[in-house]
Amino acid sequence: MTELELLRTNHHNYASLYRQHRVVVFQHLKQFTKDEAYLADLYQDAIIVLFEKAKDPEFTLTCSIRTYLIAICRNQIFKRAGRAPEIVSIEGERTNYNDWLTDQLEIERQKSQLDKLDKVLNHFESIAQKCYELLYRFFYMKESFSLIAAVMGYTNADNAKNQKARCQKKLRELYLEEK
Amino acid sequence: MSQELEQNQMDQFERLLELSFLRERRKQMKLRLKQEENSIQRLIRADLEPTIKYQRKRQLVVHDDFKYSEAEAILASKRQAKAQKIKNITMFTILIIIALAVIIFYFSK
Secondary structure: OOHHHHHOOOOOOOHHHOOOOOOOOHHHHHHOOOOOOHHHHHHHHHHHHHHHOOOOOOOOOOOOOHHHHHHHHHHHHHHOOOOEEEOOOOOOOOOHHHHHHOOOOHHHHHHHHHHHHHHHHHHHHHHHHHHHHHHHHHHHHHHHHHHHHHHHHOOOOHHHHHHHHHHHHHHHHHHOOOO | HHHHHHHHHHHHHHHHHHHHHHHHHHHHHHHHHHHHHHHHHHHHHHHHHOOOOOOOOOOOOOOOOOOOHHHHHHHHHHHHHHHHHHHHHHHHHHHHHHHHHHHHHHHHH
């Protein structure tokens, strides 16, 4: 079993992975900066990238996880220093982490709208619990419609999908009403 | 045309919703990883400071913290409960059959 497959089977415990590679990655990155807090911030982001990517079945690595983490951190260092383009590619990775970066940039760009939506979502959670749970399971937990249907008591996946559309519409109306 | 525009707006909202949950997820992960880093720093400091004699070395186990139980776990527990119920019914039926057989055997004599 490869490291990545192991990670996929035990995708909950990212703390052990954090500890496992921390010393070597930090040693490697100390050539750029000695600031441990800065390195920890970079390394934490790299772990998040890896965990998000590991959930994608299309994601494969031809290098070790440690090399991948170092590559992400190095790219982040160059990016933050303004010495690399916003979108970069990493050797040894078939689906590179560009989509992670794209999402991050979009999150930064849409900050005010997202803050507003968070506020609406908090209210939505209290007035439409079941709808909120459905959206949470789909977007946050990344569960499939068939699983959601089985757990939440919908007759089938299509029914759950229709319900999700209805809930989303309801949420959008609240969002548009919010000033 | 208006239908197309509405669909477009709905898609934009879906993307916004996706980003909102993604941002929250990344925020939660980052928070837990920061806690992990702090616990590592505490251990390093404890090793460097010999005056602290009995420092308990804690290992913080970080797990994903969802608001709801995972669907697969719920379904697995439901399956397990169902299997246990079937097992109980089977055992009960066998016991009744045995008891009836004993009674019939006793009265047939």
